[in-house]
Amino acid sequence: MSVLFNSKFQITAGIVTFFLVVLAHQNLYAQSEIPQVITQPQITPTESINLFSQQNQATSIFYSVIDEWQKYKYSVNGKQILKSVQLPTAKVNFNQADLLTVLTNTRKYFQDNTDKDPNISRNGLLLSQGVTVQDVLKTLDFMITVLQEDISNNRPTRLQDPNFINANFRVIKWSAYNLNYPQQKQLRITKYAVFKHPGSRSKTSQYNIPIYSLKDNLGNDNFYTKYTKQDVLSGIYEPGGKEFGRVESLAYLTRQGLEEALMQGTILINFTDGSQGLFNVDSNNGISYVIGVKPTLQKRYWYFRKVDEIKGYGYKIDAKISIKPGVTFAGDILNIGLGRVIVMEYNQGGRKRLQMGVMADTGGAFLPNLHQLDFLAGIFEDQKDFRQHIQQLPEYGTPYILVKK
Numbered sequence: 001m002s003v004l005f006n007s008k009f010q011i012t013a014g015i016v017t018f019f020l021v022v023l024a025h026q027n028l029y030a031q032s033e034i035p036q037v038i039t040q041p042q043i044t045p046t047e048s049i050n051l052f053s054q055q056n057q058a059t060s061i062f063y064s065v066i067d068e069w070q071k072y073k074y075s076v077n078g079k080q081i082l083k084s085v086q087l088p089t090a091k092v093n094f095n096q097a098d099l100l101t102v103l104t105n106t107r108k109y110f111q112d113n114t115d116k117d118p119n120i121s122r123n124g125l126l127l128s129q130g131v132t133v134q135d136v137l138k139t140l141d142f143m144i145t146v147l148q149e150d151i152s153n154n155r156p157t158r159l160q161d162p163n164f165i166n167a168n169f170r171v172i173k174w175s176a177y178n179l180n181y182p183q184q185k186q187l188r189i190t191k192y193a194v195f196k197h198p199g200s201r202s203k204t205s206q207y208n209i210p211i212y213s214l215k216d217n218l219g220n221d222n223f224y225t226k227y228t229k230q231d232v233l234s235g236i237y238e239p240g241g242k243e244f245g246r247v248e249s250l251a252y253l254t255r256q257g258l259e260e261a262l263m264q265g266t267i268l269i270n271f272t273d274g275s276q277g278l279f280n281v282d283s284n285n286g287i288s289y290v291i292g293v294k295p296t297l298q299k300r301y302w303y304f305r306k307v308d309e310i311k312g313y314g315y316k317i318d319a320k321i322s323i324k325p326g327v328t329f330a331g332d333i334l335n336i337g338l339g340r341v342i343v344m345e346y347n348q349g350g351r352k353r354l355q356m357g358v359m360a361d362t363g364g365a366f367l368p369n370l371h372q373l374d375f376l377a378g379i380f381e382d383q384k385d386f387r388q389h390i391q392q393l394p395e396y397g398t399p400y401i402l403v404k405k
Contacts, residue, residue, distance in 0.1 A: 061128035065335050068288070068367035076177055078128025081370065085173045087354070087400055088345055092160045094356040098324035099159075100147040102358045105321045106339045107140040109314065117315040124337040125370070129172055131403050136339050139169070139404040143341065159356070165343075170403040176371035186396040188372045189344065192264050192330065192363075193386050194278075194310055194379045197257040199269040203238070207252040207272075211261060212237055214247055214283055214303045225286040229262075229301035250279060250304055259295045262302055265363065266310050268379060280307040282317040289364030300364060310376070312361035313338055321360050323376060330361035330374035341402045342373065346394035373399065 061078040114121060123132050143159060150157035158164040165171065178184040200207040212232070214224060223246060227236060236243045251269050253261065261267035266280045281302040289300050305317045313333055314320030329342050340359045345352065355375075363374065375393065380386040 063125050063128055063335075065125075065368045065370070068334065068364070073368055074179065076125070076370065078125050081125065081175055081177050082129050082401075083173045083175070084129065085171055085400070087162045087165050087169075087171045087343060088352060089162050090345075090352045090354050092162065092165065092343060092354045092356050094160070094327050095324070096147060096151055096157050099327040099356065099358070100144065100151065101322070102324050102327050102360055103140055103144050103147070103341075105323070106358055106360045107137070107144060109319065109321050110137060110140075110339065113315065113319055116319075119315070119334055120338045122334060122337060124335050126172070126337060126340070126401065126403075129170075129403075131170075131172070133337070135403050136337065139341060139402060140339055142168070142404045162354070165402065168405060170405055171343075172401040172403060174399045174401055178371035181371075184371055187399050189346070189394050189397045190372060190374045191377045191386075191390045191393060192374050193325075193377045194264060194266045194268055195257075195260050195383075195386070196268045196270055196379070196381050197253055197260065198272070199251045199253045199257060200272045201251060203252045204272075207254060207257075209233065209253050209255050209258045210237070211250050211253065211258065211267075211279065211304045212247040213250050213305055222286075224283075224303065227285060227301070228287065228299035229285075230299065232301050247303065250306065251277065255296075261304070262298075262300075263295060265302075265361075266307075267304075278307050278309070279304040280311040280317065280320065284364075291365060310379075323360050325376045325378040327357045328361055328376040329357045329359045330363050330366060330376070331359045331372070332366045332369045333359070333362040335368050335370065343400045343402060344373070344375075344394075344397045345400065346397035348392065348394070 062075050063078045064075050065073045067073050110120060121133055126132075126136075146159055147157055150159075174187065176184045176187050198207070203210070210232075223243070227243075235241045237247050237249070238244060251271070253267075253269070257267070257269075261279070262281070266278065269277045269279065271277065282305040284300055284302045287300045289298060307317070307320075309322040310324070311317070311320035312323035312328060312330070329344075331340075336359065338359060342357055342359060344355045344357070346355070347353070357375070359373075361374070361376065366372065366374070377386065377390055377393065380389065
């Protein structure tokens with residue numbers, strides 16, 4: 001009887017322990033990296049009976065995905081999303097000088113801001129493949145060195161050779177994970193751009209929609225977080241408005257110009273006085289972007305700053321990474337990570353193509369988002385010019401993340 005009793009007790013204890021582990025995992029929430037990746041046996045409830053006598057079972061790496069407010073959203077099995085493979089044998093396309101610029105600027109951001117921006121120290125989902133931030137930095141350093149050597153010797157860079165990449169890098173295939181469309185396997189590749197728009201430095205009947213800048217001396221005064229985009233457009237910062245004088249007006253646009261500036265993050269304004277200005281998003285009002293809601297109905301509002309180059313990711317405007325079209329991806333910085341080097345595989349005209357770029361930008365639509373990347377396509381006169389250009393670019397593709405061996 002005692003043997004039978006002990007056997008039943010062990011079985012019951014095993015089942016109870018299993019469900020406690022699952023329950024704890026489902027309720028996992030933390031901001032630090034330590035509890036975000038947990039090793040747990042891949043079992044079914046019936047297998048839990050034999051769990052404690054099987055020490056060498058394969059494991060799954062469960063990662064807790066967070067949103068931009070550092071809140072837990074859901075968990076994923078990293079080994080089902082990321083897998084080590086070989087890069088396909090096709091020439092890798094990119095502009096060498098532009099890629100070197102973005103790699104260098106991204107590496108410098110790590111160097112200058114690791115102590116100020118804790119988000120870039122997150123290992124993220126790649127830790128399920130044993131990849132840490134230090135591996136990412138080693139990858140950036142190696143690529144910068146290779147490009148510098150090849151450019152200085154006036155030769156095509158070795159980074160365009162798939163054989164060189166396979167010999168020197170781990171190639172990690174990224175399969176899409178979309179909660180709302182689980183059948184999706186390839187990543188959706190959207191495109192963003194800088195558009196040229198006419199505008200005025202003062203309000204006119206034609207250009208009557210403002211973009212504003214927050215003043216430098218705000219300190220801890222977060223008054224702007226109380227107001228939605230609709231509040232701002234109602235005139236609260238204009239003469240006679242209840243918050244007049246609290247912000248600085250940078251320019252006045254059409255409504256279309258404003259929406260494109262908010263969506264793309266950067267706008268090049270051709271002013272009526274003949275001058276030009278490049279403006280980039282700086283701080284928002286703390287309201288999340290809601291996927292599926294029309295842009296005009298979004299409550300998130302961004303305040304801008306004048307910049308001298310197209311800017312990507314950064315914890316504040318003065319620290320943002322200067323980026324280049326054709327070699328920059330915007331994506332989920334918190335869960336995938338800043339500075340991850342991406343090679344995107346897609347078909348064009350029946351031929352396989354590979355495009356390399358750096359994840360050096362982000363946006364509200366990517367926090368969290370494990371099924372999409374946004375490709376910086378260029379600077380365009382208008383939407384027609386933009387659409388004509390992106391017809392040659394893919395809607396979906398297979399991304400590979402490169403990590404120095």
